[in-house]
Structure formats: C-alpha cells, structure tokens
Amino acid sequence: MSLLQFDRVSLDEATATLRQEVREFIEDNRRHLPRPNSDFATGHDPEFSAKLGAKRWIGLTWPSEFGGSERSFFERYVVTEEILAAGAPVCAHWIADRQSGPLLLRFGSQAQKEAYLPGITRGESFFSIGMSEPDTGSDLASVRTTAVREGDAYRINGTKIWTTDAHRNHYIICLVRTDAPSEDRHAGLSQIVVDLRQDGAQVRPIANMAGGEDFNEVVFDDVLVPLDRIVGEPGNGWQQVTSELGYERSGPERFLSSFRVFVELIRTLEDPTQTPHAHQNAAVGRIASHIMTMRRMSISVAGMLEQGKEVAQEAALVKELGNSFEKVLPEIARLAAPDRAPELFRRTFEETLLLSPSFTLRGGTREILRGVIARGLGLR
Amino acid sequence: MTEETMDTRQLIIDTAAKMFADQCDKALLDAAERGEFATSLWTLIDDNGFTKLGTSESGTDAADMYAFIKECGRYAVPLPIAETLLVNSWCPAAEGVFSIGELVNTTSTGASVLNVVWGTQARKVIGVSRDSHEVIVVQEPQAGAVSTNIAGEPRAEVHGSGHIVEVKDDPYAQLALTRVNLMAGCLARVLELGIQFAMEREQFGRSISKFQAIQHSLAVVASEVAAAQRAADAAVDALGTDRFVMETAASKSRVGEACGFVAAEVHQIHGAMGFTHEHRLHHFTRRLWAWRDEWGDEFYWQDRLGRALIENGADNAWDFIATRG
Numbered sequence: 001m002s003l004l005q006f007d008r009v010s011l012d013e014a015t016a017t018l019r020q021e022v023r024e025f026i027e028d029n030r031r032h033l034p035r036p037n038s039d040f041a042t043g044h045d046p047e048f049s050a051k052l053g054a055k056r057w058i059g060l061t062w063p064s065e066f067g068g069s070e071r072s073f074f075e076r077y078v079v080t081e082e083i084l085a086a087g088a089p090v091c092a093h094w095i096a097d098r099q100s101g102p103l104l105l106r107f108g109s110q111a112q113k114e115a116y117l118p119g120i121t122r123g124e125s126f127f128s129i130g131m132s133e134p135d136t137g138s139d140l141a142s143v144r145t146t147a148v149r150e151g152d153a154y155r156i157n158g159t160k161i162w163t164t165d166a167h168r169n170h171y172i173i174c175l176v177r178t179d180a181p182s183e184d185r186h187a188g189l190s191q192i193v194v195d196l197r198q199d200g201a202q203v204r205p206i207a208n209m210a211g212g213e214d215f216n217e218v219v220f221d222d223v224l225v226p227l228d229r230i231v232g233e234p235g236n237g238w239q240q241v242t243s244e245l246g247y248e249r250s251g252p253e254r255f256l257s258s259f260r261v262f263v264e265l266i267r268t269l270e271d272p273t274q275t276p277h278a279h280q281n282a283a284v285g286r287i288a289s290h291i292m293t294m295r296r297m298s299i300s301v302a303g304m305l306e307q308g309k310e311v312a313q314e315a316a317l318v319k320e321l322g323n324s325f326e327k328v329l330p331e332i333a334r335l336a337a338p339d340r341a342p343e344l345f346r347r348t349f350e351e352t353l354l355l356s357p358s359f360t361l362r363g364g365t366r367e368i369l370r371g372v373i374a375r376g377l378g379l380r
Numbered sequence: 381m382t383e384e385t386m387d388t389r390q391l392i393i394d395t396a397a398k399m400f401a402d403q404c405d406k407a408l409l410d411a412a413e414r415g416e417f418a419t420s421l422w423t424l425i426d427d428n429g430f431t432k433l434g435t436s437e438s439g440t441d442a443a444d445m446y447a448f449i450k451e452c453g454r455y456a457v458p459l460p461i462a463e464t465l466l467v468n469s470w471c472p473a474a475e476g477v478f479s480i481g482e483l484v485n486t487t488s489t490g491a492s493v494l495n496v497v498w499g500t501q502a503r504k505v506i507g508v509s510r511d512s513h514e515v516i517v518v519q520e521p522q523a524g525a526v527s528t529n530i531a532g533e534p535r536a537e538v539h540g541s542g543h544i545v546e547v548k549d550d551p552y553a554q555l556a557l558t559r560v561n562l563m564a565g566c567l568a569r570v571l572e573l574g575i576q577f578a579m580e581r582e583q584f585g586r587s588i589s590k591f592q593a594i595q596h597s598l599a600v601v602a603s604e605v606a607a608a609q610r611a612a613d614a615a616v617d618a619l620g621t622d623r624f625v626m627e628t629a630a631s632k633s634r635v636g637e638a639c640g641f642v643a644a645e646v647h648q649i650h651g652a653m654g655f656t657h658e659h660r661l662h663h664f665t666r667r668l669w670a671w672r673d674e675w676g677d678e679f680y681w682q683d684r685l686g687r688a689l690i691e692n693g694a695d696n697a698w699d700f701i702a703t704r705g
Binding site: 003004005006008010011012015016019081082085086259262263264266267269270276278280281282283284285286288289290291292293294295296297300317320321367369370371373374376377378379380 | 568571575578579589590592594595596598599600602603604605606607609610611613614617627629630631633634637678679681682683684685686687689690691693694695697698700701702704
C-alpha cells in the first residue's frame with residue numbers, strides 16, 4: 001500500500017455474521033432512533049451506548065483484560081458503519097471507543113487502563129477531547145493551558161473549547177503544557193485526564209448554528225488533579241496526539257455524516273406510480289459511486305490498522321475525500337428531490353445542511369489535511 | 381490472493397512499465413496522432429505475450445489483464461490493446477490486431493460498427509451494444525470513414541458480415557472497465573507529471589511546490605487519483621459476479637468524474653508550458669477527456685446505478701452499498 005494505492009481488502013465471513021447481528025440489534029432498538037441521523041456527533045444516548053456495551057461492541061479490538069472483545073479492526077469497522085448508516089445515537093461512547101481508549105491502551109499506565117477501560121467497554125464511561133482552545137485551532141502546538149506540578153498534584157489553568165459533550169461526558173483528556181515553551185514547540189506538551197464531574201472544571205455549553213448544544217467551553221481555574229492522571233510520559237503529548245488523530249480520521253464517520261439525506265432522497269423517488277427522471281437516477285447513482293469507493297478506502301485503512309501500521313497520511317486522505325463529499329451530497333440531493341418533497345426529506349436535508357460546515361472543520365480542518373497529504377507526496 | 385499471483389502481476393506491471401518507458405515516447409505518440417500505427421511497439425507487446433493476458437494458456441487472470449491495461453493508460457499507449465485483449469478472451473484462437481466498436485446496425489448484408497479503435501488496422505472487429513450479452517464478430521471488416529477522438533486516436537466506421545458470439549460478463553460493461561483502468565493509470569501519470577513539474581519549476585526564488593496553493597491543489601488531485609485506483613480495482617474484483625455491472629457503473633462514474641478535475645488542476649500547475657504541443661502533458665489529459673466519454677459517460681452509468689438503487693428501495697440502500705468485496 002502506498003498513499004495512492006489503497007489495498008484491495010475483502011471483508012471476511014466473520015464480519016458478515018456480525019453485520020447481521022448488528023442489523024438485528026438495530027431493529028430491536030428502533031425506539032432509540034426516533035430521528036435517524038448518521039452524523040456521529042449528534043445523538044447522545046447513554047442507554048443506547050450501554051446496550052452496545054452489553055453486546056460487547058465497544059472496545060471491540062481491545063484486550064479482554066480490560067473488557068475488550070479482542071476482535072479485528074474489520075469487525076470494528078463493520079459494527080461502526082452499520083450503526084452509523086442506521087443513524088443510531090452513538091455520540092456518548094464514540095470518542096472513548098474511537099480514540100481515548102486506544103490512546104490509553106497504547107500510552108496509559110496499567111492502573112489507568114484498569115481504571116478507565118472497563119467502564120468504556122460497558123458503555124458507561126464517556127470521554128471528551130480537550131485539544132482546541134480559544135486561541136488554538138489548527139495550530140495545536142500553540143496550546144496555552146498549563147498543568148504545573150505542585151507536590152503530589154498538577155494544577156491546571158486554561159480554557160478548552162469546542163469540546164463536544166463535555167457537559168454530558170465523564171472525562172476529558174486535555175493536551176496541556178507541562179513545561180514552558182521552548183524552541184522545539186512540540187516539546188513540553190502532555191496529555192492529562194480530568195474528571196469533568198469531580199475535579200472542578202467549569203463547563204459552559206455553546207449553542208451551534210444548527211440549534212444544538214453539543215459543544216462547550218471548559219474552563220480550568222486552578223483545577224487540581226493527582227499526578228497519576230498524566231497519560232504516557234510527561235512531554236510526550238505531541239507524539240501521542242498525532243498518533244491519536246490517525247484513529248480519528250479514517251473511519252466511516254468521515255463519509256457517512258450526510259448518509260440519511262441519500263436514503264431519504266431515494267425514498268422520495270421510489271413511488272411506483274412515478275418514473276424518476278434520468279437526472280434524478282443519476283444523482284442517486286453519483287452519490288452511491290462516491291460512497292462505495294470511499295467505503296473501500298476506509299476498509300483498506302482498517303486493514304492497515306489491523307497490521308499495526310501507521311495510517312496518518314492515508315487517514316488524512318480518506319477524511320479529505322469523505323468530508324468534502326459529505327458536503328456535496330446534500331447539494332446533489334437538493335436538486336434531485338422532487339418539487340414539494342415530503343417533510344421527512346426536507347427535515348433531514350435541512351438538519352444535515354446546517355451541520356455541514358462542521359464536517360470539514362472537526363478532527364482536522366481540510367486545510368490541515370491537505371498539508372498532511374502534501375507531505376505524503378513529498379511536497380513539504 | 382496468493383503470493384504467487386501477486387508476484388506474477390507485479391512482474392507484468394514492471395515489465396510493461398519498462399517496455400513502455402523505453403518505447404512509448406512523445407515521438408511515438410505524435411506519430412500515432414498522424415495516423416501511423418505503432419507496428420514495432422505492437423510486435424514487442426505481442427512477442428512478450430501481453431496480447432494473451434487473461435487467457436488460461438497464459439497462466440494469468442483477468443485481474444492481471446486489467447493491471448496491464450492500467451499500465452497502458454499510464455503510458456498513453458496508442459494501440460487497440462485493450463480491445464485485442466477482450467477479443468482474445470471472448471473468442472480465442474486467432475492472432476493479430478483486433479478491435480471493438482459500437483454495434484449500430486445489423487442487416488442481411490452485414491453489420492455496421494462505429495467508433496472502432498484503429499479500425500483500419502483490425503483483422504477482426506467486434507460490435508457491442510448496450511444491454512446485450514450477444515456481440516457480433518465481423519471477420520473481414522471493411523473500414524469506412526475514419527475520425528478521431530479528442531485525444532487524436534483514430535475511430536473508424538466498419539462494415540462486414542458477422543456472426544453472433546455470446547459473452548458471459550456484460551460486454552459493454554467490460555469495455556467500460558477497460559476505460560476505467562486506462563483512466564486510472566493515466567490519472568496516476570498526470571499526478572506524477574504535476575508533482576514533478578511543481579518540484580522543478582521555480583518562481584519567486586523557490587520551487588512552486590513550496591507554495592501552499594500548489595500543495596493543496598496536488599493534495600486534492602492525489603485524493604481523486606487514489607479514489608480512482610481503488611474504484612477501478614473494485615470493479616475488476618467484481619468480474620464474474622452478479623455485482624459486475626453495478627460495480628462497473630460505480631467505477632466508471634467515479635473515475636470519469638475525477639478526470640476533468642485532475643486534468644484541469646494539473647494543467648493549471650504546468651502553466652503555459654503544459655499548453656504547448658511540445659509538452660507531453662496533453663497526450664495524457666486529452667485521453668482522460670476522451671476515455672471518460674467512451675463506453676458510457678458518467679451520466680449513463682449513474683443513471684443505471686441510480687435506477688437500480690431506487691428500485692431496490694430507500695431502506696435497502698445501505699445493504700446495496702455495504703458489500704463484502
């Protein structure tokens with residue numbers, strides 16, 4: 001596999017059985033999907049997450065010692081894509097399952113793994129990401145939040161922002177400065193776990209333009225946490241966040257955010273008494289051709305993860321393609337939907353369109369991703 | 381896939397790449413556009429056994445054949461090689477240059493076939509129509525009017541008496557799949573040319589590859605090119621399955637959609653130099669523009685794919701997409 005040649009990966013028989021189980025599970029839990037939405041960042045439903053945990057579908061690839069199911073990245077991929085395509089509410093456990101858990105598994109201490117991972121796999125313990133700050137967006141190394149060691153504690157001061165579900169989740173893993181800035185701007189950064197309910201961080205929800213209150217400002221005003229909350233080696237934060245972002249960037253959530261618009265577009269066209277125009281068929285076909293291709297690329301990256309490979313560049317490429325198309329999809333659907341389209345289409349379209357500006361921002365802006373890809377091409 | 385088949389394929393790709401890098405240069409491409417058939421290159425390809433790829437006697441499979449076709453696209457090989465390979469796989473036996481075009485008319489006096497690639501050179505021509513597994517084999521083709529596509533590749537009208545042959549995998553879709561692979565190879569080459577030019581060209585005292593505008597342009601081009609490779613491979617992998625036509629539809633549409641964008645961006649990066657006849661870039665970009673229209677453009681295949689999805693129903697849309705392969 002090279003940056004341009006994504007491996008041909010075919011999902012095996014085990015995933016077919018699992019896929020069927022997930023579909024049955026979704027059918028049995030329709031009441032958790034009153035308004036299906038494939039955007040992973042909407043729909044925070046702890047009860048649904050606990051049910052997934054009971055099926056052992058959170059922490060699928062993790063060791064059983066910490067409550068994981070020791071299954072493959074392909075199996076994880078299949079569970080993830082089925083749940084997203086159905087539009088199920090996944091937000092509560094999403095970050096913990098996708099990146100906080102893998103981060104702790106890779107860099108955390110044995111005590112941290114024992115403390116946090118089993119709760120995550122049960123769908124009971126939810127995490128947020130503390131990276132962005134009011135003056136730190138794409139330039140992540142410029143974070144100003146400090147964690148200063150004082151005896152047997154770290155004193156944290158600063159502000160994190162755009163923190164999805166900090167007002168609903170249990171923990172936040174923050175990227176903080178543990179050493180003063182030096183010439184190497186990537187040095188002196190660390191990751192630290194803060195208990196959002198116990199440690200005294202102030203969480204203020206921020207309304208978004210789509211009418212949701214999902215993200216927050218999290219203020220740390222002399223928040224004291226024990227020393228053992230540091231994840232990995234102090235000062236290793238930059239290496240850790242960059243590896244964490246690989247998990248964040250290649251999954252099916254990066255091309256399925258607007259999938260429900262596609263489904264509802266088809267529903268507007270499937271009336272047997274009306275033959276769709278060719279341009280309407282073509283709109284459906286065009287969307288499908290993109291999703292089918294990106295899905296295979298995302299599976300190729302799952303194959304790399306399964307082999308323990310670094311996926312940063314490939315993941316950036318999949319996210320770039322996926323996020324760009326997630327925004328184009330509603331635009332295609334809008335012009336293909338019949339006049340006076342049913343309410344369900346209109347509502348799904350509008351909800352997605354209002355969320356769409358975030359697609360190419362969260363998890364690394366389009367501009368940052370293109371820089372990562374350009375580096376992979378040898379241009380920088 | 382076993383290691384042995386992987387090795388065979390890599391050997392085919394490496395050998396083809398070396399052969400084309402040596403032989404298929406700008407002078408040959410220019411000559412082909414003047415109507416000169418590249419006889420010596422054809423002989424070399426034939427002598428190396430590449431015209432038999434995909435047949436059981438050659439010990440290679442269809443995926444090897446399409447991998448070779450992708451290499452032909454990468455070097456803009458101006459020969460009816462994809463057509464000859466398909467003819468050999470549909471009705472084995474004969475030797476020589478064969479071609480394929482669109483069947484428009486069959487009467488008692490014979491068949492008319494349009495847009496036959498290098499039709500004047502072909503000893504045998506096959507006419508293919510949409511939605512039919514039956515093709516017409518014209519044994520002694522009489523070439524009529526010859527035109528060229530936007531890439532300067534000759535396309536002839538051919539007449540002659542013929543007989544019917546039944547082809548297993550939808551033949552029109554197989555032709556589309558040849559274009560998919562030609563485009564995929566050609567797209568990768570156009571990206572390479574763009575990267576190479578951006579690194580060599582200096583403005584404002586540094587290589588233009590150092591400018592973010594250029595980096596981002598090439599990053600998006602690379603994303604499209606990577607998507608095209610994966611889409612092409614997916615359709616090849618569906619050969620012989622009931623998904624073949626739909627996977628080809630998705631693939632021809634997706635890869636075709638990449639062509640216009642990639643050609644435009646890489647021309648932009650090349651500036652006026654890439655607009656000269658002397659530069660080799662246009663041999664590749666004009667082929668992208670030609671091939672995306674041949675054997676069903678994006679709209680044709682999107683319409684077919686979309687119709688199937690709508691007939692399948694909204695609540696089965698995900699199941700349609702989430703196949704194992």
